[in-house]
Amino acid sequence: MSTYQEFIQQNEDRDGVRFSWNLWPSSRLEATRLVVPVSCLFTPLKERPDLPPVQYEPVLCSRANCKAVLNPLCQVDFRAKIWACNFCFQRNPFPPSYAGISEANQPAELMPQFSTIEYIVQRGTPAPLIFLYVVDTCLEEEDLQALKESLQMSLSLLPPNALVGLITFGRMVQVHELSCEGIAKSYVFRGTKDLSAKQIQVQTLDASAFCRFLQPVHRVDMNLTDLLGELQRDPWPVPQGKRPLRSTGVALSVAVGLLEGTFPNTGARVMLFIGGPPTQGPGMVVGDELKTPIRSWHDIQKDNARHLKKATKYYEALANRSAVNGHSIDIYACALDQTGLLEMKCLSNLTGGHIVMGDSFNTSLFKQTFQRVFSKDYNGDFRMAFGGVLEVKTSRELKVCGAIGPCVSLNAKGSSVSENEMGVGGTSQWKVCSLNPSTTLGLYFEVVNQHNAPVPQGGRGAVQFVTQYQHSNTQRRIRVTTIARNWADAQSQIQHIESSFDQEAAAVLMARLGVFRAESEEGPDVLRWLDRQLIRLCQKFGQFNKDDPTSFKLSESLSLYPQFMFHMRRSPFLQVFNNSPDESSYYRHHFVRQDLTQSLIMIQPILYSYSFYGPPEPVLLDSSSILPDRILLMDTFFQLVIFHGETIAQWRKAGYQEMAEYENFKQLLQAPLDDAQEILQTRFPMPRYVDTEHGGSQARFLLSKVNPSQTHNNLYAWGQETGAPILTDDVSLQVFMDHLKKLAVSSSA
Amino acid sequence: GQEKDKYIAPSAERGWNDPPQFSYNLQNARGQQKGHLTRRAAPPTSSAPPTIPLSSNPLAPPPCSLAPPPRLQGKKQNCFMMKCCHGNNRSDGFLTAGPPTTTTPPVQPGSQEEEGGGDQTQCEPDVEVVLSSLNRALATCRQSVKDQVCNDVEKRLLLLDDSWRAGKLSLPVRRRMEALSLELRAGHWDSANEIHRSLMVDHVTEVSQWMVGVKRLIAETRNLNPELLEQLQDTSVTDQDSDLLQG
Numbered sequence: 001m002s003t004y005q006e007f008i009q010q011n012e013d014r015d016g017v018r019f020s021w022n023l024w025p026s027s028r029l030e031a032t033r034l035v036v037p038v039s040c041l042f043t044p045l046k047e048r049p050d051l052p053p054v055q056y057e058p059v060l061c062s063r064a065n066c067k068a069v070l071n072p073l074c075q076v077d078f079r080a081k082i083w084a085c086n087f088c089f090q091r092n093p094f095p096p097s098y099a100g101i102s103e104a105n106q107p108a109e110l111m112p113q114f115s116t117i118e119y120i121v122q123r124g125t126p127a128p129l130i131f132l133y134v135v136d137t138c139l140e141e142e143d144l145q146a147l148k149e150s151l152q153m154s155l156s157l158l159p160p161n162a163l164v165g166l167i168t169f170g171r172m173v174q175v176h177e178l179s180c181e182g183i184a185k186s187y188v189f190r191g192t193k194d195l196s197a198k199q200i201q202v203q204t205l206d207a208s209a210f211c212r213f214l215q216p217v218h219r220v221d222m223n224l225t226d227l228l229g230e231l232q233r234d235p236w237p238v239p240q241g242k243r244p245l246r247s248t249g250v251a252l253s254v255a256v257g258l259l260e261g262t263f264p265n266t267g268a269r270v271m272l273f274i275g276g277p278p279t280q281g282p283g284m285v286v287g288d289e290l291k292t293p294i295r296s297w298h299d300i301q302k303d304n305a306r307h308l309k310k311a312t313k314y315y316e317a318l319a320n321r322s323a324v325n326g327h328s329i330d331i332y333a334c335a336l337d338q339t340g341l342l343e344m345k346c347l348s349n350l351t352g353g354h355i356v357m358g359d360s361f362n363t364s365l366f367k368q369t370f371q372r373v374f375s376k377d378y379n380g381d382f383r384m385a386f387g388g389v390l391e392v393k394t395s396r397e398l399k400v401c402g403a404i405g406p407c408v409s410l411n412a413k414g415s416s417v418s419e420n421e422m423g424v425g426g427t428s429q430w431k432v433c434s435l436n437p438s439t440t441l442g443l444y445f446e447v448v449n450q451h452n453a454p455v456p457q458g459g460r461g462a463v464q465f466v467t468q469y470q471h472s473n474t475q476r477r478i479r480v481t482t483i484a485r486n487w488a489d490a491q492s493q494i495q496h497i498e499s500s501f502d503q504e505a506a507a508v509l510m511a512r513l514g515v516f517r518a519e520s521e522e523g524p525d526v527l528r529w530l531d532r533q534l535i536r537l538c539q540k541f542g543q544f545n546k547d548d549p550t551s552f553k554l555s556e557s558l559s560l561y562p563q564f565m566f567h568m569r570r571s572p573f574l575q576v577f578n579n580s581p582d583e584s585s586y587y588r589h590h591f592v593r594q595d596l597t598q599s600l601i602m603i604q605p606i607l608y609s610y611s612f613y614g615p616p617e618p619v620l621l622d623s624s625s626i627l628p629d630r631i632l633l634m635d636t637f638f639q640l641v642i643f644h645g646e647t648i649a650q651w652r653k654a655g656y657q658e659m660a661e662y663e664n665f666k667q668l669l670q671a672p673l674d675d676a677q678e679i680l681q682t683r684f685p686m687p688r689y690v691d692t693e694h695g696g697s698q699a700r701f702l703l704s705k706v707n708p709s710q711t712h713n714n715l716y717a718w719g720q721e722t723g724a725p726i727l728t729d730d731v732s733l734q735v736f737m738d739h740l741k742k743l744a745v746s747s748s749a
Numbered sequence: 750g751q752e753k754d755k756y757i758a759p760s761a762e763r764g765w766n767d768p769p770q771f772s773y774n775l776q777n778a779r780g781q782q783k784g785h786l787t788r789r790a791a792p793p794t795s796s797a798p799p800t801i802p803l804s805s806n807p808l809a810p811p812p813c814s815l816a817p818p819p820r821l822q823g824k825k826q827n828c829f830m831m832k833c834c835h836g837n838n839r840s841d842g843f844l845t846a847g848p849p850t851t852t853t854p855p856v857q858p859g860s861q862e863e864e865g866g867g868d869q870t871q872c873e874p875d876v877e878v879v880l881s882s883l884n885r886a887l888a889t890c891r892q893s894v895k896d897q898v899c900n901d902v903e904k905r906l907l908l909l910d911d912s913w914r915a916g917k918l919s920l921p922v923r924r925r926m927e928a929l930s931l932e933l934r935a936g937h938w939d940s941a942n943e944i945h946r947s948l949m950v951d952h953v954t955e956v957s958q959w960m961v962g963v964k965r966l967i968a969e970t971r972n973l974n975p976e977l978l979e980q981l982q983d984t985s986v987t988d989q990d991s992d993l994l995q996g
Contacts, residue, residue, distance in 0.1 A: 152957045156960070157949075160968065218968060222961050223901075225961040560789075563792050617790075639766070679786065681776060687768065688765070688767075698766070
């Protein structure tokens, strides 16, 4: 078992890949019986400080419908200078520049340690990065001031050659002409009518005028700083009982159209800053009457959300246009009420843009999260990349079913595309307009070998991931990852296949499928589907005597999987009624793009316990971990919660930490803060920070996440008075596992 | 003081559950992420709820006189802290309680140099000195850079001067501006830029009106042709404040 753990970790470290199964069943039928599909989490631009890029073009297979990249799995005849493509078996001559290669002198791309390799390629003139700020001016004065300052600050973080533009909106939409001359000009659009790209171009005069809206930072930074400093709140008065008229839809349309007309197919970020929902024009989410609240999940369930369908369709069209041009859209939404993320989420989800949700622009959460958009890597380059195109090639026995992540389909048909779709399917290529080193896609495969066909020659299946992208230093690069796994006959080697199961990856991959379904299916149906897969998996791999639940056991490689599914069912990704539609959209947005470690934290939060009795230790996410003389640190990804047990809280209130003799208590209080620091310093988006204690109103963040093993239902039944009881009717993990075992062992299932 | 270690503790007024704020330098001083908060406890094997030995009975009423926490046994014990590989950040506790410990936070290669070369300089930065450095650079720029740009920069340097003399700038800002002017004089463009960025990030409210002028000044000065640069640096070296320049 430990060998697979090592194997899994090495592969993730080197290639940014985690497969659900690391031994592949050699037939389609057997693969479906494994319940969890052969699938992987793939991080295309995983940070690899130890991987220097090579400065030449990749060598491609010459077969027109293959074009796989030369890789360590290829057979090479060094004497004849020929290589055989491992995907299509075509024999290809090496290009002339490879005349000097030999066994002893191999190019990097043939060496096993370069299963992941990056090429820097020349593709025309390097294009500058483009940042287009789209700013809502219907904000409270203090909020607007804070936002203005953040925008001014960001100008100092942008590279001098980046192009920058500004659109402001409220009731009207204003496109600001940036120049280094004194006079500030802008073009105004009505916020009520949508405009086609052509109309925008016509209305803003000639093409050269168009370019004056996007100018290099080094030329316009002083003027733009002043312009931002002078921005006023939207001048249209807001009557009592009304919302401001906010024309977000038209503003975005102008932004997308502007970029479409001037810089198609160049890396660009539209950054939308909003303080409330769109209330007029196309894409409006709610009317301006405050007495009509913005839609809740209940409204949506009762089909009582007037604008939902139309607005969603409007933003989807914009999102698709943007994606086609390789432009990404970020949404920075800071308001106490919802802002329409449910309708607008596709703008970011389809283009790889960020969604940041906060209460106000005048918070450290927004300010620091926004700063981190411009964070730099070990080379001093931005961590953002643009115009990503991911292509997946597979050996014959595999086909691609689809991808789940911040991408759109490029509709690339071919022999490796399966007819069964999972996620964004029907293609072997996807566009990821904006990506960073943690962007992770879920990719799903299908084994197509027929049952009883012999295990393929050479015994290994292969997948190649080719990611072309624009680096933030404007170079064009291609990263190629080629992996292989052994085929195994499920009839005779089921135990080996079982031991190759990566339960963490599988949990996240299945969870992504669940969230994907939840976008179009009813909640209870998704839960039923998830449950059914879990039961089937337990039936397949559980060791038990028929109809005897107490005999049920799972091997180590699957032992954590049911617990992950238990927490997934309770998670905000699938339980929506405790959150607003915007919150659910926000959580899901982040869930389907994070790497494995962060995704698992989201599914099953981490809980550490601090006490005088020993070093800090991870404890069960269970109510029994809540004890009076412990401090708990919980990380849900979206929140960091520090919870002081009852006794700790009393001591703290009494001020013992201020007394010299109780220095150790002071250190105890400090320890979780220090440990939380790394997370707070690096995570994007920055999490909320909850410092609470027993009986505190914010303790609910902890209480709602822990397994309610002690509830008011069973507290006295167990006869133990340990841990803090939770007031809930949620089923506990114990009850869940009992039910699961019963169903798995049942001969009538 | 080491301002780079400064945190702003979370404020209940500003935002619900707003996290603490880290300074620009602390933000950038992060090393390779160790991700040490990733372990989970092993799942229970039986279906009974987990039992943990009782240390105190939480359902009993609180004791009449609070039992104090266990006392120190002699020396301070640090073993309750999580073992961090990068472990030096212990001193940067973000509740600014107590003086930092003897360990120093890690400094990334190429990251910002110490402010003014050390914390021995307790004397107040001199606005005259700082502004004269900046104005000297501007004067040199006037020989080759467009008037419009130079005038815009000058406008902002005046604003800086006014704000400083009116006492509107906090000590950290004044200190960093002094450091920036020294870096500019020494031709350390990247360092000067880093300081400008750190000021924009940490003190945007105080500096946003004029900082972009300083930023532009750095950009234009570094692009001056070599003769002009030499000219500028010659005058700097003969300046009587050269003792402030650290090795």
